[in-house]
Amino acid sequence: MIKKEYLRAVSILFLAWILVRSIVYFFFDFSQPFSSGDSIYYFEVAKNIISSGTHYDSASNFTRAPLYPFFLSLILYFSDSPLFLFVAQSLIYLPIPIAIYFFLKESNPKMAFICALIVSISPFDAIYNGRALAETLVSLFLCLGTILFVSKKWFISGLVLGAAALTRDIYLLLPFLFLLVSIFNSEERKGLIIFSLGFLLMISPWMLRNSVQDQGGFFISSGGIFWLNLFVGTYMTSEKDDVMPVNNPDYIPDKIFKIHNLEMSEEDLKDKFLNAASNQSFFKQQTISYIKEHPIDLLTTWLKRMPKMWMGTRTDLVKWKLERESLAWTVLKGSFYILNTILLAFFILGLYLSVYRYKHLLLLATPIIYNAFIYLPFYNIETRYSQPIYPLLLIFSAFGLIYLSDLFRKRSTF
Numbered sequence: 439m440i441k442k443e444y445l446r447a448v449s450i451l452f453l454a455w456i457l458v459r460s461i462v463y464f465f466f467d468f469s470q471p472f473s474s475g476d477s478i479y480y481f482e483v484a485k486n487i488i489s490s491g492t493h494y495d496s497a498s499n500f501t502r503a504p505l506y507p508f509f510l511s512l513i514l515y516f517s518d519s520p521l522f523l524f525v526a527q528s529l530i531y532l533p534i535p536i537a538i539y540f541f542l543k544e545s546n547p548k549m550a551f552i553c554a555l556i557v558s559i560s561p562f563d564a565i566y567n568g569r570a571l572a573e574t575l576v577s578l579f580l581c582l583g584t585i586l587f588v589s590k591k592w593f594i595s596g597l598v599l600g601a602a603a604l605t606r607d608i609y610l611l612l613p614f615l616f617l618l619v620s621i622f623n624s625e626e627r628k629g630l631i632i633f634s635l636g637f638l639l640m641i642s643p644w645m646l647r648n649s650v651q652d653q654g655g656f657f658i659s660s661g662g663i664f665w666l667n668l669f670v671g672t673y674m675t676s677e678k679d680d681v682m683p684v685n686n687p688d689y690i691p692d693k694i695f696k697i698h699n700l701e702m703s704e705e706d707l708k709d710k711f712l713n714a715a716s717n718q719s720f721f722k723q724q725t726i727s728y729i730k731e732h733p734i735d736l737l738t739t740w741l742k743r744m745p746k747m748w749m750g751t752r753t754d755l756v757k758w759k760l761e762r763e764s765l766a767w768t769v770l771k772g773s774f775y776i777l778n779t780i781l782l783a784f785f786i787l788g789l790y791l792s793v794y795r796y797k798h799l800l801l802l803a804t805p806i807i808y809n810a811f812i813y814l815p816f817y818n819i820e821t822r823y824s825q826p827i828y829p830l831l832l833i834f835s836a837f838g839l840i841y842l843s844d845l846f847r848k849r850s851t852f
Contacts, residue, residue, distance in 0.1 A: 443547075444540075444543075447539060447551050447554070448536055448539070450551075450555070451535050451536060451539065451554055451555060451558045452532070454555060454558040454559050455528070455531075455532055455535070455558045455559075457559075458558070458559045458560070458561055458564050459524075459528050459564045459567065461561070462561055462564040462565055462568075463521075463524060463568070464759075465758060465759055465760065465770065466565060466568060466753070466756050466757065466758060466759060467756065467757040467758065467759050468520045468521070468523075468524050468568035468569070468756065469520055470520070471520050471523050471524075471568060471569050471570045472518075472570050475755075476571060476572070477569060477570040477571060479502070480506055480507050480510050480570050480571070480572070481510070481514075481570055483507035483510075483511075484507045484508075484510035484511035484513075484514050485511070485514065487507060487508060487511040488511050488514060488515055493507060493508075502607065503572070503603065503604050503605055503606055503607040503644075504604060504644060505572075505575065505601060505604045505605040506571075506572035506575050506576075506605050506606075509575050510570060513526045513527075520568070523568070523570065524567055524568040527566075527567040527568070527574040527575075528564065528567045530567075530574055530575060530578050531563055531564075531567060531574060531577065531578065533578065533582065534557060534577065534578060534581045534582070534829050535554040535555070535557040535558040535829070536554065537581065537582055537585055538550070538553055538554045538557055538581070538585070538829070538833060539551060539553070539554035541585045541588075541589065542554070542799075542833075545796060545798075545799070549836070549837075549840055552836055552839075552840055553832070553833050553836040553837070556832050556835065556836045556839070557829045557832045557833070557836075560828065560829070560832060561774070561777075562752040562753075562774075562778065562821075562825065562828060563577065563825070563828060563829065565752065565753055565756050566755075566756075566822070566825055568756060569755055569756060571755070571822065572605050572606050573606075573822060573825045573826050575605050576602050576605040576606045576609070576826045577825065577826045577827075577828070577829060579598050579599065579601045579602035579605060580599070580602045580609065580612075580805050580826050580827060580830070581827075581829050581830055582598050583595050583598035583599035583601075583602055584599075584801070584802055584804065584805055584830060585802075586598060587599070587616055587633065587801065588798070588799070588801045588802060590626070590629055592629040592630070592632040592633040592636065593632050593633065593635065593636040594636065595633055595636065596613065596632070596633040596634060596635065596636020596637035596638075596639070596640070597636045597637070597639065597640045599612060599613050599616075599637055600613075600636065600637045600638075600639070600640025600641045601640055603637075603640075603641055604640065604641060604644060606826065608812055608813070609805075609808075610641070611808075611812065612804075612805060612808050613633070613634070613637045615804055615807075615808050616633070616801075616804055617630055617633075617634065619801065619804060620801070663714050663715070664718070665718045665721035665722040665725055666711070666714040666717075666718070666721045667816045667817055668721070668725045668815055668816065669721040669724055669725045670816075670817050671739075671740070671743075671815045671816045671817060671818075672697065672698075672724075672725060672728050672729075672736060672739065673691070673693055673694055673697045673698075673739065674739075674743060674817060674819065675739055675742045675743045675746075675819075676743075676746070676819060677819060678691070679691045679693060679694075681694075681708075681711050690704045690707055690708060694707065695707075697728070698724050698727075698728060700724075740814050740815065743818060743819060744810075744814065744818070746818065746819040746820070746821075747810075747813060747818045747819070747820070747821060747823050747824045748782060748821065748824055749775075749778070749779065749782070749821070750775060750778065750821045751771055751774035751775045751778065751821075752774065752778055752821045752825065753771070753774055754820065754821070754822075755820070755822060758770070758771075778821075781831070781832065781835045782831075782835075783838075784834075784835040784836075784837075784838035784839050784842075785831050785832075785834045785835045785838065786838070787837075787838030787841065787842075788833075788834035788835055788836065788837030788838035788839075788841070789803060789834045789837075791837055791838065791841055792834065792837060795837075796837075799833075802830050802833060802834075803830070803834065805826075805827045805830055806827045806830055806831055809823070809824055809826070809827045810824075
């Protein structure tokens with residue numbers, strides 16, 4: 439029988455989850471969740487799954503990690519309403535704070551509730567629930583998979599983290615980092631083998647399927663953009679360096695020509711970007727040459743760009759209903775920026791405190807560390823790319839907040 443205190447805690451988390459999403463839906467415009475960027479791709483593939491039962495989009499056999507399009511096709515099967523998408527993806531997020539509460543209550547029940555409540559009321563995750571992007575689904579798999587791994591539920595954690603990789607292939611190497619940080623514990627080696635089997639069992643069918651495709655290989659995704667992404671990572675430090683953005687499709691940054699000493703016209707370079715799959719040798723050659731000749735400049739570019747993935751309002755991909763640059767818009771936009779900055783500061787404090795108070799919980803930071811470094815060489819100027827691990831980051835932010843609150847009130851919770 440579920441204890442009354444647990445039922446009460448979950449009820450409060452549920453009400454907080456509803457309240458925040460109601461407020462977010464009031465302030466943000468989710469009327470066109472399929473209209474730009476990756477959302478277009480996911481929408482096209484999802485429609486294709488419904489109509490023909492295949493993952494391919496209408497353009498080519500370019501394939502990405504498959505789970506989110508299948509998930510989106512399930513939503514679209516019932517309704518293509520933006521509100522229905524928002525509600526469905528919000529429901530996917532709900533298990534995260536509940537799982538965090540039941541996991542942490544074994545260490546500290548009071549702390550567990552505060553951590554879970556902060557995750558429940560995060561407006562940033564709620565905002566992403568209204569867009570057709572893989573971040574919502576991969577957040578679920580990353581957070582639950584990490585909690586299950588720390589709880590030593592080896593096989594199922596491998597399956598769930600495998601599902602994360604099948605949702606966003608950037609997380610394909612994350613399980614190996616888990617293995618690396620845990621393998622020195624001889625008592626857990628048998629469990630780690632079971633974990634690995636679960637992970638491989640989940641990802642192998644799709645990898646084998648891709649291996650028989652014309653442009654495939656033993657990877658989760660194919661399509662010929664790896665070297666393009668690395669090439670972009672050699673020069674991009676802000677949104678101003680974006681090639682052919684939606685608001686200016688003819689724009690090519692001059693810095694590309696200067697950094698790589700390119701002797702070609704803008705039209706020729708545009709063509710290479712537009713046909714990236716067939717121009718991978720060009721991007722590969724330019725990238726490798728730059729790495730060899732300018733390693734310090736490259737590292738400087740990476741470090742200069744890195745804060746972009748973490749700092750900001752985390753609202754850039756969704757339009758506000760408020761008039762742009764109005765007083766209300768400015769105040770709320772600034773509030774989101776300040777809130778995110780404060781939470782990041784508390785995260786650093788909470789992570790530091792965990793080294794001394796709750797060392798066994800440090801494994802929860804593994805996906806955060808992985809995220810910080812795996813995106814370093816690539817296009818990573820959007821906070822969207824750090825959003826999947828945000829609930830885990832908020833756990834440590836809560837640790838820092840609780841500690842400072844205890845100091846102020848002269849009591850001990852943390």
